[in-house]
Amino acid sequence: xxxxxxxxxxxxxxxxxxxxxxxxxxxxxxxxxxxxxxxxxxxxxxxxxxxxxxxxxxxxxxxxxxxxxxxxxxxxxxxxxxxxxxxxxxxxxxxxxxxxxxxxxxxxxxxxxxxxxxxxxxxxxxxxxxxxxxxxxxxxxxxxxxxxxxxxxxxxxxxxxxxxxxxxxxxxxxxxxxxxxxxxxxxx
Numbered sequence: 001x002x003x004x005x006x007x008x009x010x011x012x013x014x015x016x017x018x019x020x021x022x023x024x025x026x027x028x029x030x031x032x033x034x035x036x037x038x039x040x041x042x043x044x045x046x047x048x049x050x051x052x053x054x055x056x057x058x059x060x061x062x063x064x065x066x067x068x069x070x071x072x073x074x075x076x077x078x079x080x081x082x083x084x085x086x087x088x089x090x091x092x093x094x095x096x097x098x099x100x101x102x103x104x105x106x107x108x109x110x111x112x113x114x115x116x117x118x119x120x121x122x123x124x125x126x127x128x129x130x131x132x133x134x135x136x137x138x139x140x141x142x143x144x145x146x147x148x149x150x151x152x153x154x155x156x157x158x159x160x161x162x163x164x165x166x167x168x169x170x171x172x173x174x175x176x177x178x179x180x181x182x183x184x185x186x187x188x
């Protein structure tokens with residue numbers, strides 16, 4: 001359950017209102033989905049059921065390997081705070097033991113109020129956080145205006161693969177890019 005975030009109680013600005021639709025950011029979910037997808041495809045197209053099952057098993061092995069790789073990659077981020085543009089990373093955070101200290105925008109479409117922006121700036125100063133992650137589909141002008149003179153390191157995290165090429169490796173590349181961008185920003 002991603003509504004309970006152990007260790008998040010002291011992070012008042014990292015709100016988890018409602019359901020987080022970004023379930024694909026926990027690769028353990030993909031492992032479950034692969035079985036369901038292969039099974040359904042096998043029912044629809046029985047003559048290729050064995051191929052669907054084999055492809056699912058191969059993908060599950062690749063994802064399991066990637067999970068272990070990302071666990072190692074993100075060890076350097078554990079216990080360090082960072083801010084995100086919007087609260088989209090709960091599944092990723094929980095899977096890999098990292099925690100965004102807060103988000104500028106609670107949801108994809110909500111714009112933060114001036115009061116919230118001031119709270120974030122104060123929170124940023126109090127916590128000594130130096131990493132803020134934007135997203136490619138959003139302008140970094142808002143981040144620049146909030147943190148102005150403090151000059152945090154602004155990274156770009158892409159939870160939906162905006163700039164990735166479609167293909168069989170897209171999902172693993174999305175996860176790897178996300179981990180790399182977070183680690184690079186936090187450890188800058």
